[in-house]
Amino acid sequence: MVLSIFKVLWNNLKQGPSTDPFPFGETFTPARLRGKVAVDPEACVGCGVCATVCAGNAIKHVERGDGSGKDFYVWHNTCTFCGLCQHYCPTDAIRLTNNWSTAHRNEDKYKMKEHEFVAYARCPQCDQAMPNMPHAMLDHIYGAPTEELEAIYKLCPECRRQKAAQQFGAQIHD
Amino acid sequence: MSIIDAIKSKAVRSPWLYRINAGSCNGCDVELATTALIPRYDVERLGCKYCGSPKHADIVLITGPVTSMVKEKVLRVYEEIPDPKVTVAVGVCPISGGVFRGSYSVPIMLDDIIPVDVNVPGCPPRPQAILEGVAMALDIWKTRI
Ligand code: SF4
Ligand code: SF4
Numbered sequence: 016m017v018l019s020i021f022k023v024l025w026n027n028l029k030q031g032p033s034t035d036p037f038p039f040g041e042t043f044t045p046a047r048l049r050g051k052v053a054v055d056p057e058a059c060v061g062c063g064v065c066a067t068v069c070a071g072n073a074i075k076h077v078e079r080g081d082g083s084g085k086d087f088y089v090w091h092n093t094c095t096f097c098g099l100c101q102h103y104c105p106t107d108a109i110r111l112t113n114n115w116s117t118a119h120r121n122e123d124k125y126k127m128k129e130h131e132f133v134a135y136a137r138c139p140q141c142d143q144a145m146p147n148m149p150h151a152m153l154d155h156i157y158g159a160p161t162e163e164l165e166a167i168y169k170l171c172p173e174c175r176r177q178k179a180a181q182q183f184g185a186q187i188h189d
Numbered sequence: 190m191s192i193i194d195a196i197k198s199k200a201v202r203s204p205w206l207y208r209i210n211a212g213s214c215n216g217c218d219v220e221l222a223t224t225a226l227i228p229r230y231d232v233e234r235l236g237c238k239y240c241g242s243p244k245h246a247d248i249v250l251i252t253g254p255v256t257s258m259v260k261e262k263v264l265r266v267y268e269e270i271p272d273p274k275v276t277v278a279v280g281v282c283p284i285s286g287g288v289f290r291g292s293y294s295v296p297i298m299l300d301d302i303i304p305v306d307v308n309v310p311g312c313p314p315r316p317q318a319i320l321e322g323v324a325m326a327l328d329i330w331k332t333r334i
């Protein structure tokens with residue numbers, strides 16, 4: 016019994032202090048830690064699901080007056096790191112980084128936000144403005160999209176309908 | 190050097206922390222207890238020490254969304270803390286209301302009634318983030334005393 020306590024003491028001595036060196040040194044950050052939210056405007060379709068499910072009401076989409084796209088805001092000062100936005104986003108455009116460093120002076124309170132611009136795409140045939148359609152969305156809906164789908168997914172709904180009908184007609188003809 | 194200056198030069202290195210729970214869910218309070226009580230994070234390395242009375246405090250850490258019921262009590266305790274003092278809002282609740290924003294019993298944010306110096310958002314923030322906030326508060330404390 017007495018010897019075992021010496022063993023513990025000896026092991027503790029060998030291990031050194033278990034105190035996290037932060038803020039005087041580097042700390043350990045797990046890769047999957049849920050921290051500040053980041054948005055990839057290229058992958059976002061602007062569907063608004065993230066804003067709907069957001070527990071802290073941290074996400075705001077504001078349509079631009081000129082119809083060119085949406086402003087995408089995330090206010091870190093009300094984000095709860097719940098991860099619902101990441102879970103429900105169809106294209107993985109919004110995700111939680113492992114950046115936990117959030118402390119700031121109160122004068123910067125309203126500067127603690129992400130601001131991205133999600134531009135609308137243009138139909139390559141008729142130049143109609145429409146929500147951006149990243150390939151990730153196609154993968155999400157169809158798994159492995161066929162060649163026909165690849166050919167039409169960038170078109171606006173109207174042109175897509177026409178093109179799809181043409182493709183279908185051509186198939187019947189064959 | 191006068192006696193006051195001598196005391197100041199010592200006090201600047203060891204501010205005392207005091208905690209006010211303004212209607213918090215206790216999540217942030219657990220993280221504060223973690224930074225104070227667990228050797229792993231050990232806030233005392235920064236020269237700070239938690240104290241039990243507002244009259245002894247220099248840096249006050251406030252958690253919770255400041256509900257209507259607790260608002261007056263928070264103000265009363267806050268007034269008891271001698272000047273100069275540094276205020277740190279811990280968690281998204283006192284900063285913006287967090288998940289409780291818009292509730293009938295959460296009509297204000299902390300900085301509407303108390304001058305806040307440092308914010309540490311998170312729900313709850315991790316102990317390292319709180320240490321970062323306390324370090325920021327220490328810098329402000331040095332300029333105030
Ligand atoms: S980030 Fe994802 S969920 Fe949010 S609007 Fe963009 S695509 Fe939709
Ligand atoms: S992590 Fe939760 S609270 Fe933060 S932006 Fe995403 S859904 Fe909103």
Ligand code: SF4
Pocket residue numbers: 213214215216217218252253254279280281282283287288311312313
């Ligand atoms: S910020 Fe989150 S964890 Fe902290 S008191 Fe508010 S609800 Fe609880």
